[in-house]
Amino acid sequence: MEAQLPEPGKQISKDAVKVWMISSFIGNCVGLLLFGGLIWAAGRYGWYPWIGLVFKMIFVFLVLYLPYDVWIEPIYRQKTWRYEILDQFIQLKYGVLEKNHFIIPMTKIQYVNLKQGLLLRKYGLADITVKTMASQHEIPGLPLEEAKQLRMQIAKLVPPSPRRKRRWGLTEKGRLMKSPLRKTAKGRSFLPLSKSRRKKRPHRKGRTRKGRKGTRMRRILPFLPEEGMLKMSVMDERIAGAPGWKRLSPAWLFFSLANLVKEWLIPIILFVINNSDGWWIKAIKILCVPFFLIQLIGIFLQWKNYKYRVTEKEIRIIKGSFVKEEKIIPVKRIQSVEKETSFIHRWFSLTSLKIHLATGEEEVFSLEAIKEKEADEILNRIRGDGKGTADPAAEAGGKGMQGVPGAKTIFAMAPKDIFIASFTSFSFLAFGPFLVSLYLNIDEYFHLSNLLGDLPVRVWESLARSVPLLLLGGAALIAVSLLFGIIVTFLRYGNYRVESDGKRIVIKKGLFNVSELAVPVEKIRAIKWKKYFLRSFLGITEVKLVAMAGNGEDSETKSAVLFPFLQENRAKELVREMFGIRLSEPMEKLPARALAVKLLRPNYLWIIAAVVNFYQWPEYWYASVILLVYILVHRILSFFRCRYRLEENHIQQQGGVWTAELIYLPEHHMDEMVLKTSWLQRRFGLATVEIHIRANPSETLLIEDLPWEKGAEIFRWFMEKRKRPAA
Missing domain, CATH: 1.10.287 (Helix Hairpins)
Known part of the structure; x- marks a missing residue:
């Protein structure tokens, strides 16, 4: 069964066994001491008996697990750990009871790190950490020199994006352009500027040291990494007074003052309206006045010091009263722009913009209380001709999802749908x-x-x-x-509309509070159909766009839903009209032996709950039976719901229990794949395929308990798709 897949050939150092044995022994001893202390505390302070029983069960499990974890597992782990570094991807294979086979494309790697702890340093070993867009992987227990060489090898094989190639003077194949690095009279090398970026430089004579330093910094800044956001403190406040910098509307002061009064409403009612002679009430009244004045002054300073400027390439925001900060947001890193116009905003002809970035930190920026005309100008500048929103992953590893050209209204919600x-x-x-x-x-x-x-x-x-x-x-x-x-x-x-021009999807909704969201088509990673339990009987589905998004609490809810409720056939027609994709029918079912594996797979939570139930509350023995029946029904329904199908350029999978989900995933948006086989699955010739997608919240396409042959076929298909010509 294993021979059907290409095996990685390199093995990690045997000294890694010693490191793992020592670290496992220390970890198990700490766990035994911890739960031993909890058992003593449960008896000493009279905790509920079932709590002490759970601690004792875990303690006994740790005692029985210690010999395997310390003396057996590290040996087999070292024997089964394999890796291979190829030009197109990294192969990893490891696992004792559950074997994992990973494919990590070079185009998805963000950075490579070398790590050494105390034990690793003692034996001259190091761990290599490979961070991708979706997860993080480790190659452990390598000799230090080999780890350094491996880190440099991976770093050289990771292809730069086309923009970086042009900036570094490289062709699309990675070679130097005809105009190589030039040398100055002092022998210093530099990259020549393009004609569009060449400027007449003033004579250097008479320049101050500060001026030369500023020029040097301007030369360095274009070569800084472009991932995420560039943050820097504003060293010279004069730039905020330059033409093009704008402030928020003065109406923002009114909105902020209203929110401040709302926050102080309860203290005012409790301590001002309800007159009381208590000394502590009078003290609170006196203290509330300076706090209120400080917040009032802070609102004015926040408005005064908040400035922004929008160009075709970037958005700059300056803020801060005492510590000023400038944030530079490259337009090509903007994932989506949301326009919200509340009922109060419409009184003043104002609106607000929310800018979502395709990064992991501080991903949402707001321009509140700006004129609608100005907001439209900003949207036009950000959208431009669509060149500024390219996805770095798509640049490095394939094209983004394609939209059908032609601006038009795709969908307008009717009153019947709302009813x-x-x-x-x-x-x-x-x-x-x-x-x-x-x-x-x-x-x-x-x-x-x-x-x-x-x-x-x-x-x-x-x-x-x-x-x-x-x-x-x-x-x-x-x-x-x-x-x-x-x-x-x-x-x-109300007024829900979906529009598309082939480059971006625009979603408008709201009756009093109007919102407008624009999502570039190339940011969309996958498309998901979701049918809830009651709606499935009526044939109504919800369509979501799995897109690169930030970590905002409501980013997935607001930006992902394309059609909140629509007839399934109509939804598929609209998706085909917008993206030119068609779902393949019929999809393959799981084999009958997969149901046996699902029913035989142990549920450790139920085992612990059953023991506690029969020990503490034997008269409620039927509770464990009800829980077991629910678990079995859940697994049976998941077996019948599961479907999958592999095509030339995409894969689609259906799953769920009470809510059915169908996901369409193009090949070039798959960040990595892992093929897993547990000891029970190997007995029945089954496997599990996991495909990780770069999105937020992170998405994983999971096909569990499919035949091993099908899993190997999907794995080889992904491997072949990831191959690219060597530079």
């Missing part, structure tokens, strides 16, 4: 909690319970004595709840 969505989303159920929350909040400040007295009780007694009145009241409550759900859904998805 159906209000029922299938159960938004009407929020009416009851909304009323209770509203009553409690009002009662907290205005004491409605004292004003109403026993009126609610008398109304309920009157309804209870009359069945017709009770039915009429229930019907009225249901009708109001349904109306509430329709209104909430209409306010959220």
Whole structure:
């Protein structure tokens, strides 16, 4: 079975076994001491008996696991660890009970690091860490010199993007251009500037030291790394006064002041309106005044010192009252731009822009309270001709997802769709909690319970004595709840439109609070169809775009949903119209032996829960049976739901249990692949395929318990697709 795949040939050092044995022994001893202390504390302080039982079970497991983890596993781990560095990718294979076979394309590697701890340094070893766009991998236990050479080898094989090739004077094949490095009179080498970047330089005579330093810094800055965001402190405040720098609208002060008053509303009611003679109340009143004034002054300084400038290539933002900071955002790193116009913004003809970056840190920037005309100009500058939004991964490893040219409206939500969505989303159920929350909040400040007295009780007694009145009241409550759900859904998805021009997808929605989101097509990594339990009976699906996004809390919710609810056939037609892709039918099912593996696979959480249940609460023995039945039903449904299909340039997979998900993933957006086989899967000739996608939240396409032959076929397909001609 293993011979069907090309095997990596290089092995790690045998001294790694000693390092792993020592580190495993230390780790297990720490674990035994920790749980031994917890067992003692549970008996000493009279904790619940089941807590002490769980600690004892873990302690016994650690005692039994220690010989394997210290003396057996490191030996087999070293024997099974293999790696291979090729021009196109890195192959890794390791694992004792569960074998893992990785393919890491060179085009997806971000950096290579060498790491040495105390034990590794003692035996002259080092670990190589390879960071990709989706995850991180390690080649452990290499001799130090070999690790250094391996690090340099990987670093040289990682291809630069086309922009860096042009900047470094390289052709697309990695060779030097005809105009090589030039030399000055002092023998210093430099790259010649292109004609468009050549400028007449003033005579150097009479320049101050500060001027020469600034010129030197300007020469260095173009060669700094472009990943993520370039942050620097503003050394010269005069640049903020240069033409092109703008401030937010003065209306921003009004909005911020309103938010400040809202934050201080409860303290004002508690300590100002409710007059009290307590000395501590008077002290709080005195302290609140300076805090309020400090925040008020801070709002003005924040507005005064916040400046921005937008060009075709970058966005610059200067902010900070005491510590000034300038942020330079390259336009090509912008993942999407969201335009939000709230109901209050529309009074002042203002709007706000949210800029999402394709980075992992500080990925969302806001330009709040700017004129709508100015926002449109900024959007036009950012979008440009589409050249500035190229994905670095697509540059290095293939083209992005292609859109169908031609600007047009793809989808406009009809009232019928909103009506159906209000029922299938159960938004009407929020009416009851909304009323209770509203009553409690009002009662907290205005004491409605004292004003109403026993009126609610008398109304309920009157309804209870009359069945017709009770039915009429229930019907009225249901009708109001349904109306509430329709209104909430209409306010959220009113005027929902999807437009496309082949380069970007524009999503507009909202009735009072209007939002507009533009996502470049080449940033889209995959497309996902999602059918919830109730909507699946009506044939309604949700379509999401898996895109490069930041870590914002609502970035996935706001930017990923393309069609929130639509008939499945209609959704597939629209996706085909927008991207020119078609789902392949039929998809392959899992073999019958996969169901046996799913049912036989142990669930350790259920084992612990069952032991605790029978020990602590034997009279509720049926709880463990119910949990076991739920686990088995869950696995059976996941078996019948799972489908997959491999095509020439993409793979598609369907999964889920109560919610069915179908994902379409092009080959060039796969960051890495791993083929796994556990000891149970090897007995039945099965395997698991994992494909990692660069997105946020991180996406993983998982095909579990498929035949080994199919898994090997997908693995070889990915390997062949990753190959590229040597430079």
